[in-house]
Amino acid sequence: MLSALTALCFLTQLVLLVHSLLSVSVGAQNRTTFVESGATSLSPSSSSPLAPLWGCESPALPDGSLHVVVSTFNADPEQLLPWLWHLGLTNAIIYVYYRIDDLYIQRQYHGIVRLPCGMILNVLPLLPNKGREAAAYLHHIVEHYDNLPLAMLLAHDHGPASRHSLCGPFYRRARAFYRGLREIQEARTREAEGKDAASDKVPRRGDFYRFASMVVTLSSGCIEGWARGCCSAFICSGYRRACPFTSDNCTYSEKTNKGGKRGYRHVYMYQNGMYDSRYENQILGADGALRPVALLRYVGSNHRSVEMWNITHEYPPDVHRHTKERTLQILNDILERYDFTARRRGYFKSCCASLLVRKEAITRWPVELYRDLLTYSMDPAMDYEATKAVSGPGWSLWLDRDYTPQDIMTYTRIDNHLRHMQGCPAQFTPQMQALIRDMRSHAEITPKMETGTGTGMG
Numbered sequence: 001m002l003s004a005l006t007a008l009c010f011l012t013q014l015v016l017l018v019h020s021l022l023s024v025s026v027g028a029q030n031r032t033t034f035v036e037s038g039a040t041s042l043s044p045s046s047s048s049p050l051a052p053l054w055g056c057e058s059p060a061l062p063d064g065s066l067h068v069v070v071s072t073f074n075a076d077p078e079q080l081l082p083w084l085w086h087l088g089l090t091n092a093i094i095y096v097y098y099r100i101d102d103l104y105i106q107r108q109y110h111g112i113v114r115l116p117c118g119m120i121l122n123v124l125p126l127l128p129n130k131g132r133e134a135a136a137y138l139h140h141i142v143e144h145y146d147n148l149p150l151a152m153l154l155a156h157d158h159g160p161a162s163r164h165s166l167c168g169p170f171y172r173r174a175r176a177f178y179r180g181l182r183e184i185q186e187a188r189t190r191e192a193e194g195k196d197a198a199s200d201k202v203p204r205r206g207d208f209y210r211f212a213s214m215v216v217t218l219s220s221g222c223i224e225g226w227a228r229g230c231c232s233a234f235i236c237s238g239y240r241r242a243c244p245f246t247s248d249n250c251t252y253s254e255k256t257n258k259g260g261k262r263g264y265r266h267v268y269m270y271q272n273g274m275y276d277s278r279y280e281n282q283i284l285g286a287d288g289a290l291r292p293v294a295l296l297r298y299v300g301s302n303h304r305s306v307e308m309w310n311i312t313h314e315y316p317p318d319v320h321r322h323t324k325e326r327t328l329q330i331l332n333d334i335l336e337r338y339d340f341t342a343r344r345r346g347y348f349k350s351c352c353a354s355l356l357v358r359k360e361a362i363t364r365w366p367v368e369l370y371r372d373l374l375t376y377s378m379d380p381a382m383d384y385e386a387t388k389a390v391s392g393p394g395w396s397l398w399l400d401r402d403y404t405p406q407d408i409m410t411y412t413r414i415d416n417h418l419r420h421m422q423g424c425p426a427q428f429t430p431q432m433q434a435l436i437r438d439m440r441s442h443a444e445i446t447p448k449m450e451t452g453t454g455t456g457m458g
Contacts, residue, residue, distance in 0.1 A: 050286050050431050052088040054171070054421050056117035057178050060090035061185070063118070065150045066178065068094040069140045071133035072157030075105045075123055077436045078427065081113070083159035085432070086171070086425045089178050090117045093149070096157075097136040099129035108443035113435070129314055131377030133353050134389040138374035145367040148359045150181050154390075155218060155354050160424065161281060161296050164352045167424035168280035169220035169415060173211075176414040177356045180212025207413045214407060215357050215398045217350035221275055237350045244405035254409075274415045284423030286431070296424035315384050327383035334376060335393060338369045346399030353391035361398035 066089055072080065075098035084094060094115070098105055109123045126139055137154050153174060156162065160170030183206065217237070237243075253264045274280070283291040315321070322330070335341075343364075376382065377389040 050085070050429060052086045052116055053284060053286075053288065053425050054086070054088055054175070056088050057090045057175060059182060060118070061092075061150065061178065061182055063091045064093050065181065066092040066153065067140070067144070067149045067151075068092050068119075068153045068155065069137055070094065070096045070155050070157055070159075071136035072096055072098050073129075074098060074100050074102075075109075075157075077108065077113075077439055079157055080159075081435070082425055082427045082429075082432060083161070083167075084119075084121070085115065087119065087174060088117050089119060089153075089174060091119070092117075092153075092178075093120045094122065095140060096121070096123045097126040097139070098123065099126060101125070101127060104443055108439040110442075112439045112442050128378065128380070130380055130382075130386075131374075131389070132314075132387040134377040134387050134391070135374065137353065137390050138370050138377060141362060141370045142367060142374055145362075145370065148362060150185070151177065151212070151356060151358045152362070153177075153218075153356050156352070160218075162352075164219045164221065165354060166221045166275060166277055166280035167284075167296070168422040169275065169411075170218050171421045172415055172418040173216055173218055173220075173356065173411070175421065176208055176418060177212050177216055180208035180210070181358075183209040184212055207410060207417060211410055211414050212356075212358065214403070214410070215355060215361055215395065215400075216411075218354040218356065219350050219352050221277060221280075237348060239348045239403075242348050242403040242405060242408050244409050274412065274419075280422060282423045283426050285426050286429050290423050291426075296427060311384055319380075321381050322383055324383045324385050327385045330382070331373075331376060331386070331389065331393070334369075334372050337372075338365060340393070340396070344396045344399075346396065346402040348399060348403040349395045351391065353388075353394060355394075357398050361400065364400075365397060 068084075068087065068089065070080070070084075075096050080096060106123055106125075109121065113121055115121050126136055131138075133154070133156055137152075140152070141148075159165075160167040187205075187209070256263055277295065279290075281295045283296045285291060321327075373389045377386050379386065
């Protein structure tokens with residue numbers, strides 16, 4: 001039974017949520033339109049969805065330079081669209097892989113959804129339903145290995161709002177990595193043109209450039225209690241050698257020379273700081289106003305507590321399969337066939353396979369390795385541990401060096417640069433709900449698509 005205090009907190013959040021729904025601004029201008037399929041006479045809604053809260057990234061990378069790969073179970077639009085909408089990663093291609101044999105999922109997206117910022121959305125099936133996010137990521141790498149983008153953003157369907165991530169850091173890191181990719185490309189162009197050759201000085205690289213040179217975790221806050229822990233909660237990693245923090249008060253001090261005045265800058269991780277869930281996961285309304293204490297979790301119409309988190313439909317308990325130990329040994333054998341132990345360059349690891357990785361890191365290994373890992377992750381004879389084929393060895397596969405405390409502090413510098421990006425864009429705005437209603441109406445009257453076809457929405 002809930003205590004009186006817990007019940008009061010729940011009631012307070014409920015009231016605040018209702019208030020945020022009623023006070024959403026409808027007047028935002030944006031580049032988004034509804035598009036109709038030629039097979040129907042469905043009219044667009046008169047209520048256009050909102051522009052991304054923090055705008056679109058500009059200057060933009062060329063089309064398709066970044067792939068956003070999302071692993072989901074049923075591709076529920078209430079869960080996916082609110083956070084995908086506000087990524088603002090101009091010209092990125094988004095791939096959503098779902099695991100149900102149900103073409104209704106594709107039909108409700110087809111011909112209706114056009115994302116802002118030139119982002120293109122593809123919703124595709126991946127069957128059988130084994131391997132979870134590892135299968136989705138590995139399948140995408142194998143399919144695109146000969147024509148990889150500059151980088152990939154790998155994420156679960158809940159996006160930034162989860163037990164292992166916070167909205168503010170998620171959006172800031174995604175945007176910072178995008179800007180860093182642009183700086184890296186610009187630097188390569190200058191080098192190719194010989195513009196830096198005349199100078200004896202090594203070109204100074206900024207924080208965004210250094211950030212995009214890393215494999216970046218999108219996790220931030222494994223422990224939601226804002227006054228707990230330090231390094232493990234900051235980056236969801238137990239790798240202590242990379243931790244810049246020396247105590248559990250979650251602070252860090254460094255010398256500064258701001259405005260010509262020397263001193264110390266104090267970074268606070270949790271209490272009233274950059275990783276305090278009370279601020280980073282507050283609902284951010286369409287008018288940009290935070291809804292105090294109203295913490296957001298993106299939840300679809302079919303709550304994942306029944307389908308997604310219950311693994312018995314993927315790994316029935318009465319089916320014989322390898323033990324956990326044997327499953328992990330098979331993974332180790334696959335890796336050692338490619339000389340994994342000798343070739344690994346770092347030991348940093350972050351949880352939950354939610355990360356950003358550049359093309360150069362992926363191509364360190366032949367496509368045959370990714371094919372073997374994909375087969376392993378989707379093999380019904382394996383234990384559930386096979387679903388961790390990326391969250392386990394992925395970091396060691398892709399790291400180019402062992403990370404230092406200064407590498408980790410780059411995260412906090414990025415957060416300072418983009419501090420204005422804070423909070424979770426509201427889920428139940430009238431505009432978003434109007435779009436979802438149109439999607440479902442459209443799916444009901446659209447002829448069934450051919451089995452096995454994907455759908456691309458531009």
